[in-house]
Amino acid sequence: MKILITGKNGQLAQELHKRKPANIELVALDRNDLDITNATQVTQAIAEHKPEVVINAAAYTAVDKAESEKEQAYAVNATGPENLAAACKEFGIRLIHVSTDFVFDGQSSTPYQPQQPVRPLGVYGESKAAGEAAVQSLLPEAVILRTAWVYSAHGANFTNTMLRLMNERDQLGVVADQIGTPTSTHTLAEAIYTLIEKPQAKGTYHCTDAGAASWYDFAVAIYEEGKEAGLLPAEKQVQIKPIATADYPTPAARPAYSVLDKTSLVAEVGIELKHWRQALRQVLKEKAAP
Numbered sequence: 176m177k178i179l180i181t182g183k184n185g186q187l188a189q190e191l192h193k194r195k196p197a198n199i200e201l202v203a204l205d206r207n208d209l210d211i212t213n214a215t216q217v218t219q220a221i222a223e224h225k226p227e228v229v230i231n232a233a234a235y236t237a238v239d240k241a242e243s244e245k246e247q248a249y250a251v252n253a254t255g256p257e258n259l260a261a262a263c264k265e266f267g268i269r270l271i272h273v274s275t276d277f278v279f280d281g282q283s284s285t286p287y288q289p290q291q292p293v294r295p296l297g298v299y300g301e302s303k304a305a306g307e308a309a310v311q312s313l314l315p316e317a318v319i320l321r322t323a324w325v326y327s328a329h330g331a332n333f334t335n336t337m338l339r340l341m342n343e344r345d346q347l348g349v350v351a352d353q354i355g356t357p358t359s360t361h362t363l364a365e366a367i368y369t370l371i372e373k374p375q376a377k378g379t380y381h382c383t384d385a386g387a388a389s390w391y392d393f394a395v396a397i398y399e400e401g402k403e404a405g406l407l408p409a410e411k412q413v414q415i416k417p418i419a420t421a422d423y424p425t426p427a428a429r430p431a432y433s434v435l436d437k438t439s440l441v442a443e444v445g446i447e448l449k450h451w452r453q454a455l456r457q458v459l460k461e462k463a464a465p
């Protein structure tokens with residue numbers, strides 16, 4: 176089976192490349208080969224490579240910067256998926272589009288269901304919600320896979336930022352009143368390859384690791400598991416303090432609670448999800464001894 180992946184250099188695309196099953200031929204294109212904001216380029220790339228499935232792993236993911244770069248965020252996160260859905264529709268190709276927990280407002284106190292109404296708080300979430308809506312209306316048989324708090328061994332993410340800061344500092348304040356679920360790109364990539372084998376799966380699914388945490392909980396776990404993996408010196412002591420969102424103002428508002436309900440993914444697609452801390456341990460071990 177031939178699969179085309181957009182956003183080749185991103186965290187998820189790199190993991191999809193690393194975990195490619197033997198029966199799959201991957202064509203991964205970066206922004207220079209395929210700029211998803213350009214409808215002509217999208218149609219040409221799909222006509223040239225003739226994949227059976229397109230995975231959209233490209234996105235504008237700079238949540239705070241999006242507040243001042245609205246046009247760019249919408250071009251990549253809304254027009255991009257719209258272009259891909261239109262081309263997939265024209266050529267009869269399956270589309271798996273990746274989206275975010277930031278489409279929700281965070282007012283819930285129980286996990287968000289895939290069909291719950293979206294109400295994003297910032298430009299990034301709004302632009303991703305617009306991308307979802309475009310895909311849904313052009314290609315209802317597409318899969319929209321929402322995920323959250325994504326990290327991998329390499330790349331710009333919370334885990335790697337924390338490890339760097341913990342090596343540099345003796346004290347850190349981390350937000351303790353935003354709750355979500357850290358998600359390893361391992362989990363996401365495996366879910367996507369399982370979805371590919373289930374052609375009947377369509378519509379919106381949620382995919383994160385299991386459990387819930389605050390950014391503070393996540394940071395403490397990175398500290399403990401980072402030491403265990405040898406990514407932080409054994410003698411290094413870092414005091415991690417829980418702080419409030421109000422004490423760490425950012426340009427974009429973030430949902431206070433964005434745990435996603437994965438029941439349909441587990442039941443319909445047959446995916447097993449491990450606890451986020453177990454996934455973190457695995458990723459940090461891999462980072463320490465690649």
Ligand SMILES: NC(=O)c1ccc[n+]([C@@H]2O[C@H](COP(=O)([O-])OP(=O)(O)OC[C@H]3O[C@@H](n4cnc5c(N)ncnc54)[C@H](OP(=O)(O)O)[C@@H]3O)[C@@H](O)[C@H]2O)c1
Pocket residue numbers: 181182183184185186187188205206209210211212231232233234235236251255273274275276303322323324325326330
């Ligand atoms: N990261 C998270 O915490 C998180 C949370 C929830 C959902 N998600 C979703 O998960 C998916 C994957 O995220 P990720 O963390 O792997 O993102 P990432 O590491 O930021 O990668 C995104 C990739 O998209 C590329 N890109 C940007 N504009 C493009 C364009 N016009 N055409 C083609 N490629 C373009 C970027 O290229 P450049 O490097 O050249 O900019 C980058 O390589 C995204 O849909 C994201 O919204 C992520």
